[in-house]
Amino acid sequence: MTTLTINFFASLREELGASAETLPLPAQVTNVGQLVDHLVDIRGERWAALQDKSRVLVAVDQTIVPRSHVLRGGEEVAFFPPMTGG
Amino acid sequence: MTTLTINFFASLREELGASAETLPLPAQVTNVGQLVDHLVDIRGERWAALQDKSRVLVAVDQTIVPRSHVLRGGEEVAFFPPMTGG
Amino acid sequence: MILVQTQDFDIAEQYCGLREEAANAGAIVTFTGLVREFYESTTTLEPRVESLFLEHYPGMTEKALVDIETQARARWDVQACRVIHRVGELRGGDQIVYVGVASTHRGDAFAAAEFIMDYLKTRAPFWKRQSTSAGAQWIESRAADEAARERWVTDKTDPDVPH
């Protein structure tokens, strides 16, 4: 079974109480949107925050991607709120 | 009889061999365009360079004005090529 | 040159570097971002900012900034470019970000510097948390920043816009 590295940043990290972890990638999860749904399934409703596309951005291997981005296993996935640098 | 102060700058100053002078203002000269025509009349064809609106700008009392700007006497008039500062 | 660092930077040193690198530049445009002591608040109360913490995503930050600089160099004449972003704990009035661009003409220098800032604001993974007498809170992103970035998008099917 392949795994994913998942990182959470800023307000999302505090809200979910999670910063970095390794997660097994189930066979039925083939893209980012499905990964989010899977996290809500196994962790509970609080994680539904990840489903709000306007409030949560996703990067795979350090590049911002849409929810339709395909996952093959081994990727570094990150969830975070819109950036506020500069 | 009222007078005008006339200044010439940059390439125009060199071209006309004139930098600053005081000129009596004839009664028939009531605006900048007429002043230019008057200068060509009394100084000769070389001064027709002043008639080219795209190559010669005019300032009256240190503000850029169109050729239709009215002259009453006592003004400081300046002729110069398009600016190239900065 | 891209730097992500906790320490402060010296704008005179950066400017000298840009002048040395850019052989025949006619224009240098610099942007410096400062920590404001009062941020817009959703309430009418605007407590004074005591400190600001800059979190970032190490690795992706540098990658995003290099990508933004590369895009700017592809679109405009950029003879030299420097981007510095601080992370960690900052105080009101502190310098937070620097962008310097040297170009042959001023139009390119202005456009490239503003482009880099607009993309940096919305595409580089930095997040600000401010601490005031009323407690700590994460600063919300501004719709104006996303709008500023979208001005530069010529291909509206740009794949970097998440959907």
Add this chain to the structure above:
Amino acid sequence: MILVQTQDFDIAEQYCGLREEAANAGAIVTFTGLVREFYESTTTLEPRVESLFLEHYPGMTEKALVDIETQARARWDVQACRVIHRVGELRGGDQIVYVGVASTHRGDAFAAAEFIMDYLKTRAPFWKRQSTSAGAQWIESRAADEAARERWVTDKTDPDVPH
């Protein structure tokens, strides 16, 4: 603050002044113009510029720059502003002009600084004469500079356009 001077200026000193004057600025944009060693030529020959002489119209220069700064302050949030233009004899690589603007947000700082430069280029009475090994000549105005200024004109019957 408007300065027309023969001596050089220190961008670090100007920047410190802007930070001190602007109480709650979040953005400082600066433009510095440098004497390029090679200007575009109408011929294919481009001799190296040995020196550049900046002539101006004393009195009108200051008046034009104050007017440009006033227009910028009317259109954008400008907390502090500095414009310095050198006149007289300059050499390749020398600093020639400085514009610094401090604003609450970056959009205003970028727009005001670029506006000031675009107007300064076409509305402030400065003229450049360059000396090269091929002799001295007055630099021709660029149509691109006039076009850059016209971008900012919202009222197309603007009386400052000569006709």
